[in-house]
Amino acid sequence: MEALWRATRDQVQTGAGARQRAATGRLQQLAITAPQRFFDFRNVSGLSWLRHRRPIVRVGDAVVVSRREDVLGVLDDTTTFAPPYTTGLASGFVLGLTGEDYRRHHRALEGLLRPGDHQHLRQDMANIATAAVASADPNGMAVGRELVRPVLIDLVARYVGIGRTPPDVLLDWSRAIFQDIFLNNANLSQIHRAGDGAAAEVRHVVETALVERRSVPIRDRPDDLLTRIMAVERAPQGPDGLSQAEIVDNIIGLAIGWFWHATKAAMVAIDGLLDRRDALVIATAAARDSDMEQLQRVLWEVLRFRPVQVGLPRTCPDGAILGRGTPYETVVPPHAFVLAGTHSAMWDDSVVPDPARFDVTRSEGQYLVFGSGPHRCMGEALMRGQLPAMLAPLLAVDGLTRAAGRRGRLTWVDASPDELWVQFSR
8 A cells, every 4th residue: 555655646746747847848938939929029119119218228137238339339249248159059150159269160161151052042942932832722821831941941951961851850950959059048948958959869960961971082072061061170189170070060050040040031021021011012023023132122121020030149258338428328247148139220210211111222231130240140141042032932923812810820839930821823
């Protein structure tokens, strides 16, 4: 009887522990997703209030910067305000480095993305996207599953060079790793475990790909990012180039960052266009005319209204003073978390004329879709061509509209957009 009681007690305690862990996990996910989802709205009056009344908000050791001048100052000064990403990757990804380590990685990586890549990648994406839209059922197309993710998975598989991974697997990996590296600033345990587990699986894929690639003569290796980055692998004691571990981490960072950002940008852009009939008309005309430059302008303006990221996180190891000499001068304590509000900065009416107006003629300098400063996104040039090429076939169809009911609303998994159903006529 006593043994039965102990077994029952242990079972109850185990069940209670599982429920507690599940509840903790849900709270941690909320802590990650709430800031991203809160700012994914159409009315930015709250951001305007911050810029004019409280341009720098400090709560304990957390600081939010909302004015464009101060945001750019934080992003430009990587010595005072360092990227906090190094804890998410074992040996270091270029976006998480500063000083000589950053310069060494940047020298090694700067030749990876070549100007000649743009045209063939853009054409490849356009071909895959055109085929996806042509084969879709006009009564209901899943933009994420049938268009965006297949195109981007093909890109990661062939151009990055990590091999073809099942779409759902790559999607789960990208969400878990991205949340841990780029959004888990509080180092929440469940988010970190999920990110670590996914990173270990991706690391195995990349390391296996490296072994396979080394077994092939150099002249027979495919011309992708993995082959190119292998050319800068350094000797164990060499001062330049990248170690094998650094190669693996940079390939993971490029693949995951690319897939996650491009997926969210595409999904949010389509959702935003469906909300704005005037913008959709311009985008449709540009897509039908094959005017990718005009379509890119429309998409960038949509993403000014609907952010891919509300801001970029930084840490301040030694403390600093922000807004020096202004009425809102703020002391930033050592080791503080600083959020540089790039979304707010794109609405700063001291620099951006009439920010509430949807205007596809804005100058490039008004956009911070790809960040700013030394850590500005390395894939910006490629995405300028790829995002319009991927979405143009869908935008060119007749009668593009949301699917009826709940399916026609963008759904989310944590901080990542998941699915959006649309309809159109042939």
